Amino acid sequence: MFSSLQPTAGDPLLALMTAYKADSRPEKIDLGVGVYKDENGHTPVLATVKKAEAILLETQDSKSYIGTAGAPALGKAIEQLLLPASYPGRKELLESGRVATVQTPGGTGALRIAADFIHRSLPNAKIWVSAPTWANHFNVFQSAGLEVKEYRYYDQPTQSLDFAGMMAALEAVPAGDVVLLHACCHNPTGLDLTAGQWEQVATLLKERGIMPFVDAAYIGFAESLEEDTKGINILADHCPDMLVAASCSKNFGLYNERIGSLTLIAANERDAQAGFSQINYCIRGNYSMPPNHGAAIVSTILNSPDLRAEWEDELAAMRSRILEMRLQFVETLSKLGVKQDFGFIAKQRGMFSFSSLSPEIVKKLQVEDAIYIVGSGRINVAGMTPSNIDRLCQAIARLLD
Ligand code: LMR
Numbered sequence: 001m002f003s004s005l006q007p008t009a010g011d012p013l014l015a016l017m018t019a020y021k022a023d024s025r026p027e028k029i030d031l032g033v034g035v036y037k038d039e040n041g042h043t044p045v046l047a048t049v050k051k052a053e054a055i056l057l058e059t060q061d062s063k064s065y066i067g068t069a070g071a072p073a074l075g076k077a078i079e080q081l082l083l084p085a086s087y088p089g090r091k092e093l094l095e096s097g098r099v100a101t102v103q104t105p106g107g108t109g110a111l112r113i114a115a116d117f118i119h120r121s122l123p124n125a126k127i128w129v130s131a132p133t134w135a136n137h138f139n140v141f142q143s144a145g146l147e148v149k150e151y152r153y154y155d156q157p158t159q160s161l162d163f164a165g166m167m168a169a170l171e172a173v174p175a176g177d178v179v180l181l182h183a184c185c186h187n188p189t190g191l192d193l194t195a196g197q198w199e200q201v202a203t204l205l206k207e208r209g210i211m212p213f214v215d216a217a218y219i220g221f222a223e224s225l226e227e228d229t230k231g232i233n234i235l236a237d238h239c240p241d242m243l244v245a246a247s248c249s250k251n252f253g254l255y256n257e258r259i260g261s262l263t264l265i266a267a268n269e270r271d272a273q274a275g276f277s278q279i280n281y282c283i284r285g286n287y288s289m290p291p292n293h294g295a296a297i298v299s300t301i302l303n304s305p306d307l308r309a310e311w312e313d314e315l316a317a318m319r320s321r322i323l324e325m326r327l328q329f330v331e332t333l334s335k336l337g338v339k340q341d342f343g344f345i346a347k348q349r350g351m352f353s354f355s356s357l358s359p360e361i362v363k364k365l366q367v368e369d370a371i372y373i374v375g376s377g378r379i380n381v382a383g384m385t386p387s388n389i390d391r392l393c394q395a396i397a398r399l400l401d
Contacts, residue, residue, distance in 0.1 A: 012375060013135065020372045028370035029392055031383040034187065034351050035255055036318050041385050046253045048311040052300035066292050068280040070103025074295045077302035078261045082216065082244055086226055087233045097269030100276035102262050102283060103290045107217045107247025108140060110262040114213060114243050115144035116282040118178055121275070127213070128179045132376070134187045137180065151179070154189050159344040159356060161191040167200065175209035184228040185218035185350020188378040192222060192349060198231040202238035212239055216246040220315040221322070222349035240267035248298050251315055257294030322351060325384040332393040338400055355379045361399045369395040
């Protein structure tokens with residue numbers, strides 16, 4: 001039966017992760033896959049997660065199914081996170097019946113369910129992603145049968161956002177298509193839109209009848225929860241219908257619990273209910289019902305004022321550590337006399353930056369120095385620590401000279 005099959009090349013990012021794990025050199029540095037690491041290079045369980053788990057251990061009295069949409073308490077808490085009360089008009093929006101949320105297995109699960117929903121409900125819609133985008137977006141959307149197109153986003157020579165190019169490309173997107181935007185911490189470039197740019201994009205999408213779909217994988221990792229959800233809220237002010245896929249992998253450190261959500265905002269309550277039922281249909285035909293543990297943790301934290309405040313502090317600490325590493329990286333390279341200006345890294349946000357290191361240098365860093373970077377040159381700044389930054393910068397300086 002399977003004799004004609006050839007193995008696939010697999011996902012290069014996962015292959016890099018495997019190669020890193022197999023590397024026995026104790027000095028190895030992982031700047032590959034997007035997981036947060038603390039100053040000791042460890043991906044910690046947040047203290048608030050441990051506390052929530054202790055509460056669940058005491059109070060949980062059943063492991064029965066939770067239904068296709070997951071726990072309503074989680075859905076409501078996520079909606080309040082994405083559409084915060086501090087933003088004008090959100091209370092009214094949340095009470096309007098236009099918003100509905102399902103719990104999904106990770107942010108990727110939300111992307112896949114959204115893609116199934118788009119394919120089923122808007123059969124002629126194509127999906128447009130930024131060039132570049134998270135490599136797995138292509139796999140997820142194409143696996144659901146969607147045609148994926150790209151719009152301009154990154155200007156390689158200047159290592160900056162090509163906003164004029166982006167707007168020109170979005171002008172050419174046909175009405176009825178879907179445009180995927182990154183809420184913050186753009187993966188892989190670390191380049192985000194300003195509030196003014198979000199306004200322009202939202203106005204254009206509204207005028208052209210294009211539906212925004214936001215991938216919110218890093219909320220809280222750029223500036224603050226409020227700032228990082230500004231784009232979502234500006235879009236919600238302009239566009240009648242939109243989708244938001246959110247992940248709790250990074251901001252709650254719950255990578256392997258696979259917890260995320262898909263939020264639908266529709267023009268009116270009837271449309272929201274119809275869309276919600278279609279999304280639940282897609283879930284039932286996919287994995288039937290989501291797992292509970294990660295959702296129960298997030299819901300416990302977000303629905304307890306004390307735990308929520310403590311979690312926000314933990315999130316702020318992760319965010320500041322990454323920012324500090326960005327600054328140290330730029331400063332150390334400059335102190336080592338590297339001529340190339342890496343100042344752009346300090347201006348970008350989130351875990352990732354396009355380092356502009358060539359594939360040859362990336363390869364040499366892995367072979368000669370046990371430093372793991374994605375082939376495109378994307379670096380996970382969260383993998384830098386006070387104890388590995390000097391060695392990292394020395395290796396880069398050596399290879400650039
Ligand atoms: C990444 O881009 O490194 C993360 O989103 C992890 C993943 O699954 O690819």
